[in-house]
Amino acid sequence: MTTVVTPNIHQLFDLTGKVALITGASRGIGEAIARAYAATGAKVALSSRKQEGVDKIAEQIIAAGGTALAVAAHTGDATAVQTLVARTVEHFGGIDILVNNAATNPHFGPIMTAEESHWDKILDVNVKGYFRLAQACAPHMRQRGGGKIINMASVAGKMPQLGMGIYCVSKAAVLMLTEVLASELAADNIQVNAIAPGFIKTAFSRAIWDNPALHDSVTQSIPQQRLGSTDELVGMALYLASPASSFTTGATIVIDGGQLLHNV
Numbered sequence: 001m002t003t004v005v006t007p008n009i010h011q012l013f014d015l016t017g018k019v020a021l022i023t024g025a026s027r028g029i030g031e032a033i034a035r036a037y038a039a040t041g042a043k044v045a046l047s048s049r050k051q052e053g054v055d056k057i058a059e060q061i062i063a064a065g066g067t068a069l070a071v072a073a074h075t076g077d078a079t080a081v082q083t084l085v086a087r088t089v090e091h092f093g094g095i096d097i098l099v100n101n102a103a104t105n106p107h108f109g110p111i112m113t114a115e116e117s118h119w120d121k122i123l124d125v126n127v128k129g130y131f132r133l134a135q136a137c138a139p140h141m142r143q144r145g146g147g148k149i150i151n152m153a154s155v156a157g158k159m160p161q162l163g164m165g166i167y168c169v170s171k172a173a174v175l176m177l178t179e180v181l182a183s184e185l186a187a188d189n190i191q192v193n194a195i196a197p198g199f200i201k202t203a204f205s206r207a208i209w210d211n212p213a214l215h216d217s218v219t220q221s222i223p224q225q226r227l228g229s230t231d232e233l234v235g236m237a238l239y240l241a242s243p244a245s246s247f248t249t250g251a252t253i254v255i256d257g258g259q260l261l262h263n264v
Contacts (some may be wrong), residue, residue, distance in 0.1 A: 012244040016041030019092040020241065023104035023133065026053030028202035031154060032230035033099055033237045038066030040238060042097065045069045045088040049102075069140070075102045075129030076121070085136040094141040097241045100130040101152040103170075111165030118166055127177065134181055135171035138190060144156075146189030150240045151178045153194040175252055182250030191249040192239045198256025199215055201227045223258035235243045 020037045024030035026048035038044045038061045046054040046061075046068060054070035061068040069091050073084035088095055091202050098165035104125045136151055141147025156164055157171030175194060183193040199218050236253050239245050254260055 013218070013238055013242045014099070015242060018042045018164055018241070019045070019088065020097035020099065021045045021047065021088050021095055021133070021137065022075075022099040022101060023047045023129075024152075026050065026057060029197070029200065029230050029233055030099070030101040031057055032234050033101070034068070035061060035066075036234040036238055037097070037241060038064070038068060040242075042241075043067040043069075043092050045071060045084075045092065045095075047071050047075075047084055047102070049072045049074050052224070074125075075100075075133065076104075076124040078132055081129070081132040081136055085133070085140070087206040089140055091166060094144050095137045095147065096135055096144055097148045097150070098137045098141075099150045099152070099241075100133055100174075102129060103152070103167075105167040107165065107166055108163045111159070114166055122166045122170050123173070126248060127173045130174060130177060134192075138180065138185060138188070141190050142188050147191075148241050148245070149185075149192040150237060151192070151194040153178070153196040155196050155198045155240075155254060155259055157196060158254070158260060170264060178252065179250045187250060191240070191245060192203055193245070193248060193250070194252040195233060195236055196252050197228065197233055198222065198254070198259040199227045200233065201229060204231045221259060221262055222256070223262055226257065228255065228257055250256070 007247055015037055022034045024032045025046035030210045034044045034046050051072035058070035059066035071084050071087050073080040075081055102171050104122060106121055107114050110123050129258050130151055151174050153174045154171040156168045156176045161168055178192055178194040233255055
């Protein structure tokens with residue numbers, strides 16, 4: 001008689017003892033993910049450009065019984081990235097999970113009006129920044145027998161978004177970077193995946209949802225007729241960081257209320 005072993009669901013999604021580094025963690029998606037990881041047992045290193053932003057979130061996580069470290073770092077600065085990773089390892093002893101979430105978009109308008117400086121800044125943070133963190137964290141993950149890298153992409157990487165041309169190009173690059181890293185790091189038991197959100201109501205997207213005309217135009221393109229919330233991304237971020245996703249790598253999971261379906 002064959003014995004069927006039922007997995008312990010809590011263990012599948014338990015991050016106890018894991019160390020997670022989250023960039024862009026002072027607000028929005030990064031903050032929500034950091035809080036969720038801490039609530040499920042992870043020690044979280046929070047990073048953003050401004051120290052006071054991550055200090056506040058770290059203090060709140062600690063007050064709630066979690067473990068957190070706040071480190072200011074600009075992911076467009078290679079030296080700052082190395083310092084961020086070194087401080088995380090020194091404080092927590094290693095790194096198991098990386099969430100590449102920090103992003104920028106200083107240009108809004110037709111792509112033909114963009115300047116070289118816009119390209120440089122967007123690609124340096126949104127693409128090279130992700131690579132820098134992955135390159136710096138992977139050796140520490142290998143030492144611990146494996147790890148998880150989660151890249152925050154966007155539906156903008158799969159379809160053009162009005163006025164956001166360079167940002168779209170950068171997020172398309174993130175999708176391919178995810179697949180390349182997944183392929184190259186699979187032998188090290190490091191799973192690399194991407195989440196591609198649609199329009200999520202955060203400070204980053206304020207220019208859209210705070211403008212009634214833009215808000216209505218956007219929601220009309222989404223079958224669910226609304227913007228998403230950061231809480232609606234947390235479940236997938238937890239899955240991709242946990243043992244439950246041990247056979248998932250190189251994937252891009254779209255969470256967009258059906259927006260891409262509307263534009264097929």
